[in-house]
Amino acid sequence: MKGYRGLYLITPDQETDPRELARQVAAAIRGGARLVQYRNKGENVARRAAQAAALLQVCRAAAIPLIINDDVELAVQLGADGVHLGRDDADPASVRARLGPDALIGVSCYASLALAQAAQYHGASYVAFGSVFPSPTKPRAVRAAPELLASASRTLRIPVVAIGGITPQNGGRLIAAGAHMLAVVTGVFAQPDLAAAARAYASLFPDGDPLDEPIP
Numbered sequence: 001m002k003g004y005r006g007l008y009l010i011t012p013d014q015e016t017d018p019r020e021l022a023r024q025v026a027a028a029i030r031g032g033a034r035l036v037q038y039r040n041k042g043e044n045v046a047r048r049a050a051q052a053a054a055l056l057q058v059c060r061a062a063a064i065p066l067i068i069n070d071d072v073e074l075a076v077q078l079g080a081d082g083v084h085l086g087r088d089d090a091d092p093a094s095v096r097a098r099l100g101p102d103a104l105i106g107v108s109c110y111a112s113l114a115l116a117q118a119a120q121y122h123g124a125s126y127v128a129f130g131s132v133f134p135s136p137t138k139p140r141a142v143r144a145a146p147e148l149l150a151s152a153s154r155t156l157r158i159p160v161v162a163i164g165g166i167t168p169q170n171g172g173r174l175i176a177a178g179a180h181m182l183a184v185v186t187g188v189f190a191q192p193d194l195a196a197a198a199r200a201y202a203s204l205f206p207d208g209d210p211l212d213e214p215i216p
């Protein structure tokens with residue numbers, strides 16, 4: 001997953017109409033989102049499948065990878081690009097064996113560099129740290145210090161994602177600390193103009209096509 005930098009858009013955990021959700025995500029992609037995660041913790045299996053399918057169409061049209069949170073079976077059924085796994089989800093090594101070498105597999109590491117080193121060893125494509133700031137989406141999430149991003153990006157070979165309460169105002173210092181991607185829900189989806197909101201994050205990253213810039 002070399003070269004990934006930029007805004008990592010995560011969908012809000014809501015029962016939004018699939019076409020409306022797709023329209024919102026398309027706007028954020030126009031604003032500069034580089035990676036999309038479908039995250040819906042709800043029990044409505046049919047609604048989840050329909051939302052994810054609508055997002056896959058939008059992401060394919062824009063050549064942006066779609067990652068499914070938690071649900072490996074949904075990712076397989078849909079032919080999505082990968083999955084994001086946390087401590088309550090399947091283990092990264094078995095998911096890598098199941099999905100093959102090209103799948104994008106993200107792993108939550110909360111505030112632990114040791115978890116990130118283990119995730120990299122077991123085939124993670126990227127690791128995520130957070131919540132770095134208080135998160136409206138996950139108020140009780142473990143907190144990770146921005147300084148952790150620096151040691152992670154210095155010592156790991158895979159991209160480092162920061163998540164939790166990230167705004168265009170506080171995101172710049174996370175990038176300066178070493179984050180390759182900023183994962184955001186509220187900062188984009190709670191804004192009236194999603195394209196403009198995404199653009200505010202995208203503009204924090206260095207100029208040029210982020211996908212063309214290999215991570216050193």
Ligand SMILES: Cc1ncc(COP(=O)(O)OP(=O)(O)O)c(N)n1
Pocket residue numbers: 008010037039069070084085086087088089106108128129161163183
């Ligand atoms: C990019 C990214 N980072 C962290 C998470 C959180 O994953 P997890 O700890 O499994 O919690 P849930 O999102 O499943 O509630 C994430 N989804 N994406």
Ligand SMILES: Cc1ncsc1CCOP(=O)(O)O
Pocket residue numbers: 130131134135136137138141163164165166183184185186187
């Ligand atoms: C899924 C997740 N894990 C840690 S914080 C978070 C939610 C991030 O959402 P927001 O950008 O609204 O803080």
Ligand SMILES: [Mg+2]
Pocket residue numbers: 069070084085086087088089
């Ligand atoms: Mg999870």
